[in-house]
Amino acid sequence: MRAHPAGPRHGEILAPIGAPPQPENAEALHALDAQVWPLGASRSDGTGLTQRSVSIAGVDVRDLAAEFGTPLFILDEADFRTRAAAFRSAYDDPTVPADVFYAGKAFLSAHVVRWVQEEGLNLDVCSGGELLTAVRAGFPGERIAFHGNNKSISELELALESGVGRFVIDSFEEIVRLAEAAERYGVVANVLVRVTVGVEAHTHEFIATAHEDQKFGLSLAGGAAEEAVRRIVKLPSLHLAGLHSHIGSQIFDTAGFEISAHRLVSLAASIRDEHGIEVAEIDLGGGMGIAYGPDDDPMKASDMADLLRGIVVKECAALGLALPRLAVEPGRAIVGPSMITLYEVGTVKVVDLGAGHSRHYVSVDGGMSDNIRTALYDAEYTVRLVSRVSDARAVLSRVVGRHCESGDIVVRDCWLPEDLSSGDLLAVAATGAYCRAMASNYNHVPRPPVVAVREGRTQLVLRRETTDDLLALDAGL
């Protein structure tokens, strides 16, 4: 773990650990690595330094800033659709039928719901608010899976009214709540049991344990998952549709999935032996990683799909089980790289670190209220000057927000041109997942809008929140 972000790391400047290597030249300082930036990102060819701004899907970021203001989330629609379609076709295999659920918690809005539907994906939601967004945008209930470790009765009722196709059961209480609600509605609810399989993955690595000390799921090792199945199969208003596990995030290989698939398939075999029921569906969850920086090397959706299919086929054959339907739930891997955040530079402060070293603190007009991931997870992002290019030398910089908190850091260590100044536009790449979705109103700062761009056209996806929106909540005004 790192120490407090604004604390002891000040001392590390002599060997800036965590800082990416210094760019070799101006070209590298301004490059838009294809792994990291949306498919539609490009720099114009103008010869003058001030002309070489960045466009997304043919729309100049300077025009977007002028029209919509900053901070601004820019969503490359074609990028989103391309990634969604790549997942759809990766799992489209006649030998192992499979469904892809877009995990809406990464980022959800009515436009995104429609794109997900048009690209042939299903949808995960984990609250009444996400569910209503999907339903009101016209998404078919039977293609929705409802997650969450503490769904309320009214949320379960809303889901039953909406004809939600799968409930992912996360507790014994939920079994009772859902069974009673389904009975009242005179329907049979399809349920998957969320199994804690003892694998935890984050950021390139995973650990496998027998037990898991976490709030999600029903433990396999502790017998809770089998007990949940026993209770479910006795209830006429519930139908055991399958087993589910979700092992973590930013996963770059299939080793963790291999263990979770093995454990789910073994559980399916014991369910067959105990109850005579063939489990029809195995959902391996989401967590497929993306590139936040040039060194991240995520697996192609189709390569991972081939491997996951192979694993499930092998595990089922070993236990003589009929092949279940497979499901995966990517969120970040679809929307993460599709979006960037555009900020305007407000102030640049050069802080002397001693021994001839300095760090440039570049304050932008957003921060931890639109991207909490750096503060929360030590996430690393790529940032570029996008309103122009500069031939000034690269200086070690830190992009910070405007909030009253010293941990309000957007990009901890990066290189930016020395002549950066007020009014320049910076873009942070790969902010589509868990940034706008986790945005807050800290310091009464309104949340930024999301604008989709496609073939030179713009479309507002979420409007900017206003101070009036915020003050309207204040009962004393």
Ligand SMILES: *Cc1c(COP(=O)(O)O)cnc(C)c1O
């Ligand atoms: C968060 C979550 C996902 C999506 O995770 P990503 O890392 O965005 O792919 C999928 N399934 C479940 C159950 C989740 O909680």
